[in-house]
Amino acid sequence: MNNKLSFLFLPPQDDVIRVWHQRLVAFPGPFKFHMAENDADALELIEHADAAYGEVTPELLSRASKLRWLQAPYAAPPEGFFPDFLQKHSMVLTNFRGIYSDHIAVHVMAYILGFARGLHYYLPRQFKHEWNPEPLDTGVVALTGKTVLIVGMGGIGSELARLCATFGLRVFGVDARRTDPVPHVERIAPAGNLDQSLPDADFVVVTVPLTPATRMMFTRPRFRAMKPSAFFINVGRGGTTSIADLIEALNAGEVAGAALDVFEDEPLRPEHPIWRTPNLFITPHMASYGPDLDERRFAIIRDNCDRFASGRPLHNVVDKVQGF
Template sequence: MTNQFNFLMLPPQTAITRGWADRLAHSVPGMNLIVAEDGAQAASAIETADAAFGTLPPDLLTKAKRLRWLQAPMAAPPAGYYYPALIEHPAVITNFREIYNDHISAHILAFVLALARGLHVFIPQQIRREWRKPPEDHGVVPLPGAVALIVGVGGIGAETARLLAAFGVRVLATDARRTDTPEGVAELHRPEALDSLLPQADFVILTVPHTPATEGFFHRDRFARMKKTAFFINIGRGMTTRLDDLVAALQSGTIAGAALDVYEQEPLPQAHPLWGLPNVILTPHMAGYGPHLNERRFQIIQDNCRAFADGRPLRNVVDKKNWF
């Protein structure tokens, strides 16, 4: 049986969200769709909304007497999206996780291959028009037999493990939720095993979201546990890694290098020392870029609207206390 419900699209609106609204209005039986263009419209509509999409600030939450489901607008919304009153509210929250698995895992693999083959050395040499070969046995990490430690094997981490295993890399992994071992993972551990696993890895790859448990959890002591020949990769969230500690580890030779797509502060300031380090590859928080993302986002919203109308379980339910 399909239930009637009010679904509120919270502001701000874009051409994309308006397009989603038009498609939803014609594809979800039983749904009364309200598209709020500004805060005043949202404040009026939230009082009778059973479900909503977007960012719900505290002043609107106090008026949300009927709200039972909130679709977050990102896979891992920025700090502040989950505040105490929202966490305690009975509404279920869902997010957009799983839509980036192929794009981000390819970006991670590009980082691994670039670091393993010394491209962080050769590309600057190319810019300088400098022909300089290293010794034949220097500057290459042979992937067959190398060890990668993936911190967080959700959809992105699991796909990364599968790709790395195809290159002969032995993959170790930690995860707070997962109990099944994904394809390509040789060993799956609880997060508490992280410190004991770090000394084994040639590549340490962070895919975890920013949560209360992961904020700043990669710091000086953890870099000190890594091999001097190891590389650090972060494509999860910038707030998981203390950049000052990473810079110190890179400058002192504590680790061999790093590749980052996310940073504690974004954009990364022009004066930040990471820009000038020769053993670093930086990309501007775009590892998830690729085709079909907006269609994938829409599909999750549509699937969840239909499930909500039918009283079925929703996709991508968030553990609100842990923000993910």
């Protein structure tokens, strides 16, 4: 009699997932690992699955009588990943959060340092072959004592706070759930206090996932609430920010500059007016790039397999209603 637990990789498959499958099969343990090559395979195999990796449809879930754990293939699942049928299911859902924290935090520091040294002025002038320094003692920001407001104090926010402290920056946080002390963060306010926190910030950094509560979190009134000398940075999800409102705020001088790695619609069209907006850094949704990401994902799956089999709490459990 086969008493092994069943773990199913749902389609679509790629070479990375195939390697994960081979490595997991080679481990002795209580799981038997399966690959669903297509939708028909998935419908058949999910009937016996105790755990799965990927996205499930209502039809798949209706057949998943044994499913108790689903590993989402994202760190912060996109909006709509948690429909009602998934929210109501008793399964535990986990994600890959935390694997990008160091890379994204460094990316944000690159933005902050770029603004601090006036690179938002000088890079465009470089491309036009212009030797045109700003007047003496202007066009730069002395970071010591300046304030960074991090909206979303998860793994990225915590690592960013550590980096900020090394440059003498003060750090405040805003978070929907977190209330425990975080090293290098002076205070964490609830999400409802965002408007009261914005006027204190010299840099506003958005790291939150896209949920109904965060969609269009930043529009013109919130840009106007910031200091005219402050900089806005978004490395979370594009749908948290109105790009049209940000363009207007930048052109009106209501904020000093902005750095964006994420956008409402991607890829960003060549004719989009954001490209012609001053005092702006744009990167193409690559703040998370760095070595060993696939290995970090695999480590989470491997560790949670051990935890699931032994009845221990899983890492990276997601609140299916809130979406993170």
